[in-house]
Amino acid sequence: MTRERNNSPKKNQPRVAVVAAGVISPLGAGLEATLEALRAARDCISPVTRFPVEQCRCTTAGQVDDAWLKNVPNDRRTRRLHRASRMMICALTELREQAPDFEPELSVVGTTSGGMSFGEDYYRALERKELRPRHLPSWIANYPPQKPVVDALEACGLSSPCQVIANACASGTNAIGHAFECIRSGRYTRVLTGGYDALSELVFVGFDSLQAATPEKCRPFDAARSGLVLGEGAAVLALENLSAAEARGATILAEIAGYGISTDNHHLTQPAPSGIGPRQAMERALQSATLAPAAITYINAHGTATPFNDATEGKAISELFGRVPVSSTKGMMGHSLGAAGAIEAVFTILALRNRFLPANINFRSSDTELDIDIVANEIRSAASGAALSNSFGFGGTNASIVIEARAA
Amino acid sequence: MSLGIAGLGWVTPLGATIEEVWEKLCSGAAPEPTAISESLGEKTFRAYQVPPAVVAEVARQPRLRRSSAISRFAVLAGLNALRDANIELDEASAARTALIFAISNGGVIYTRRFYQKIVESGAAAASPLLFPETVFNAPASHLAAILGITGATYTLVGDGAVGILALKMAEELMTNSELDRCLVVGAEEADWLLCDAYQRWRLLRAEPPIEPFARPPRGMLLSEGAGAVVVGREGKLSLQCIHPGGNFAHRRELAGHLDAIARDVQAGNSTDVLIASANGTFIDQAEEAAAKNHFPEAAVYTPKPALGESVGASALWQLICAAQALRTQQLPPLLHVPADCGLTSARVPSEKDWHRAVVTSCGLNQQVAALALQLKSISTDR
Numbered sequence: 001m002t003r004e005r006n007n008s009p010k011k012n013q014p015r016v017a018v019v020a021a022g023v024i025s026p027l028g029a030g031l032e033a034t035l036e037a038l039r040a041a042r043d044c045i046s047p048v049t050r051f052p053v054e055q056c057r058c059t060t061a062g063q064v065d066d067a068w069l070k071n072v073p074n075d076r077r078t079r080r081l082h083r084a085s086r087m088m089i090c091a092l093t094e095l096r097e098q099a100p101d102f103e104p105e106l107s108v109v110g111t112t113s114g115g116m117s118f119g120e121d122y123y124r125a126l127e128r129k130e131l132r133p134r135h136l137p138s139w140i141a142n143y144p145p146q147k148p149v150v151d152a153l154e155a156c157g158l159s160s161p162c163q164v165i166a167n168a169c170a171s172g173t174n175a176i177g178h179a180f181e182c183i184r185s186g187r188y189t190r191v192l193t194g195g196y197d198a199l200s201e202l203v204f205v206g207f208d209s210l211q212a213a214t215p216e217k218c219r220p221f222d223a224a225r226s227g228l229v230l231g232e233g234a235a236v237l238a239l240e241n242l243s244a245a246e247a248r249g250a251t252i253l254a255e256i257a258g259y260g261i262s263t264d265n266h267h268l269t270q271p272a273p274s275g276i277g278p279r280q281a282m283e284r285a286l287q288s289a290t291l292a293p294a295a296i297t298y299i300n301a302h303g304t305a306t307p308f309n310d311a312t313e314g315k316a317i318s319e320l321f322g323r324v325p326v327s328s329t330k331g332m333m334g335h336s337l338g339a340a341g342a343i344e345a346v347f348t349i350l351a352l353r354n355r356f357l358p359a360n361i362n363f364r365s366s367d368t369e370l371d372i373d374i375v376a377n378e379i380r381s382a383a384s385g386a387a388l389s390n391s392f393g394f395g396g397t398n399a400s401i402v403i404e405a406r407a408a
Numbered sequence: 409m410s411l412g413i414a415g416l417g418w419v420t421p422l423g424a425t426i427e428e429v430w431e432k433l434c435s436g437a438a439p440e441p442t443a444i445s446e447s448l449g450e451k452t453f454r455a456y457q458v459p460p461a462v463v464a465e466v467a468r469q470p471r472l473r474r475s476s477a478i479s480r481f482a483v484l485a486g487l488n489a490l491r492d493a494n495i496e497l498d499e500a501s502a503a504r505t506a507l508i509f510a511i512s513n514g515g516v517i518y519t520r521r522f523y524q525k526i527v528e529s530g531a532a533a534a535s536p537l538l539f540p541e542t543v544f545n546a547p548a549s550h551l552a553a554i555l556g557i558t559g560a561t562y563t564l565v566g567d568g569a570v571g572i573l574a575l576k577m578a579e580e581l582m583t584n585s586e587l588d589r590c591l592v593v594g595a596e597e598a599d600w601l602l603c604d605a606y607q608r609w610r611l612l613r614a615e616p617p618i619e620p621f622a623r624p625p626r627g628m629l630l631s632e633g634a635g636a637v638v639v640g641r642e643g644k645l646s647l648q649c650i651h652p653g654g655n656f657a658h659r660r661e662l663a664g665h666l667d668a669i670a671r672d673v674q675a676g677n678s679t680d681v682l683i684a685s686a687n688g689t690f691i692d693q694a695e696e697a698a699a700k701n702h703f704p705e706a707a708v709y710t711p712k713p714a715l716g717e718s719v720g721a722s723a724l725w726q727l728i729c730a731a732q733a734l735r736t737q738q739l740p741p742l743l744h745v746p747a748d749c750g751l752t753s754a755r756v757p758s759e760k761d762w763h764r765a766v767v768t769s770c771g772l773n774q775q776v777a778a779l780a781l782q783l784k785s786i787s788t789d790r
Contacts, residue, residue, distance in 0.1 A: 052531075053531070055530045055531035055532040056531050056532075105652075106652060111565075112543065112544065114565070119519075119523075120523065122605070123448075123520070123523055123524075123527065123601070124527060126448045126449060126601075126604070127448060127527055136608055137608060137609060140605045140608060140609050141609065141773070144512070144565075144566075144567065144773050145544075145565045145566075146565060146566045146567065146655075146773070146774065146775060147773065147774070150655045150657060150774050150775075151657075153655065154655075154657045159654065159655065160654075160655075161573070161576075161652035161653045161654055161655070161777075162566070162573075162655060162775070163564055163573055163576075163577055164564060164565050164566055165562055165563065165564060165565075166511070166514075166543075166544035166545055166563045166564070166565045167545050167561070167562060167563055168543050168544075168545050174562065178562070178577070178580070181580070181581075181583075181584070182580055185580065185583040185584075187580065187583065201526065202519070202522065202523050202526070202542075205526050205531040205534045206522070206534065206539035206542065207539075208531060208534070209531075209534040209535065209536040209539055210536045210539060210540075211536075261559065261560045261561075262558060262559065263507075263549075263552045263557055263558050263559065263560075263561040264558075265549075265552060265553035265556065265557075265558065268540045268541075268546065268549055268550075269540045280558065393545070394540060394543050394545065394546075394549070395543065395545040395546060395548060395549030395552075395561070396549060396552070396553070397545060397549070397561055
């Protein structure tokens, strides 16, 4: 591995450990179920059941089974909560089981749409002239995007200031990246981070209206890729100053070693064809980690399977890294928007700790325009090393983080 | 780390230049709320809206031709703040500038229109032009594109306290020596749907005035606009302390959280001015207690009776009021306050000049934060 860390001006900055994590996604509830699904390269996309999709091109999504939200207490208060809150509670409960003493000084969490489906319910109730529907006040109170974060903290007996980042599909990676920088600056010792999003009709139809969603399988980086499918879920990571974590004997799952952010001003929904936005984010993440491109042994790509995203991301990866192994896990679970960066960070940590690279499923043929090494359809064994996880979003926001996992 | 305020900008129902709006506030002016109706319901609500002429010029920007009102407010406020700071961004300086947005309800007008089509006519009728403008970070994206910012751009979402949380994030980002400044913008647009929701939540009143600190609380009126602050490492006004804030799971917990935050922000200092977020709702009682317990000598002001409750923009408007109070050594009249509330409402300093102002911001949905602003030297340039 090419490392410059000892000679870098950042050598005296604190290192940042991941000491616990929790996840719920279409792949399963919890790290164990998720690892099993990742190993099996399981396709967890299914027909949408939550709202009508017969007028949409795309009719499938990655969906979290409500039965998995079993960790959520079934009392009067939590029954009113949005599914997003329940997913966050589930993920945070798993994290707390691993690190019961972890008391964050700050929480930085990404999302795109908060409790959007409660907003939809509210609108439909108005439209039907149901002036006094029983649930209306609770829909309003549980709609705001900060609510699931506050709910999860409260349910797990925690209290910390919250920063909720809504940078579209890059939100989860932005949240981890900012949390990382908060610790690396020396201003914080423990920061809770992550991302969440629950499927909603408005967002589903929105992507469909843009023809960004596919009626077929989601095939990231495939020559015949035709668009994304949406997903949902939540993931949280406990970040801690590495020295402090080691001093208290904490289990270190991984280190977050670098973070890069860039803004591509080309278009509200399309990346610049040159790939400058993704490239700058990845370059800045490497610079932040004081690593050379050759040190990266795996990239968990944003890889939405839209023609534009995969072309620009693939171009940037190829130019910067050559033929490093790349996979997008969105073929397995869909694009969970604000949760994607956090869930994919957990996927990357789980896979690398267990010495394999996640599969890029539904891959049939290489795009001749993209000179990249896709981990096609089956997992691949992996040696230790640093990985990059990418997330790019509407508004031209791009984020990359460098993850160095510790062997399980 | 101490940060300085280099420039201010706002777009309000009273106008869009700092001095013009401040003079109106000091003269006791308040805009007339406009009526908002909608086919969804029979009710008509009143809200303080930005006159269309205020944003007519900025709306001609190619990037803003199809944008929602919130983006236009945000862009104008951001450009005004940079102008106030005498900063004209070029490629090099834009690369050393971060953009942080504070948003609560976001592009609700386009969101309502987009979903309305789905409900009325089905998914096939959904507009691909509207959907991108419904995304929370659309306003930030437009301003970043207009300014050529290619580095860090963040949109924070939350309730009325989110503006202070965005300033806290700016403080965190400024530990990076590769950044020279952060442009922090809070923005919101008013819509019938929001009025209906806040009314059903028993937080809205039908007609003005907003009566802060009244018992029982009688409710607020929504407003719209944007506030923007250029945060750098220098400035006559320093952001002495930005508290990271807290969350209250239940309304009854707010007073305790605010009390602890106010204690931290006061921390043995002498505070001359308190710009509260009191808006005629349940938060007022907590703010009144914090003012009496921790800032008993401070002159208290809330801009909400004059400007309305602009949620995501409100904390930035409060900060601008605090800055203007210190810059001009003057406060507007505290409108519609009960005679017996017992808070200090001085308009000018009595014995010594005002040097320190505290802004407290209590959101309506669980977030609370505060900051302190310090004037380094009295200037006569304003």
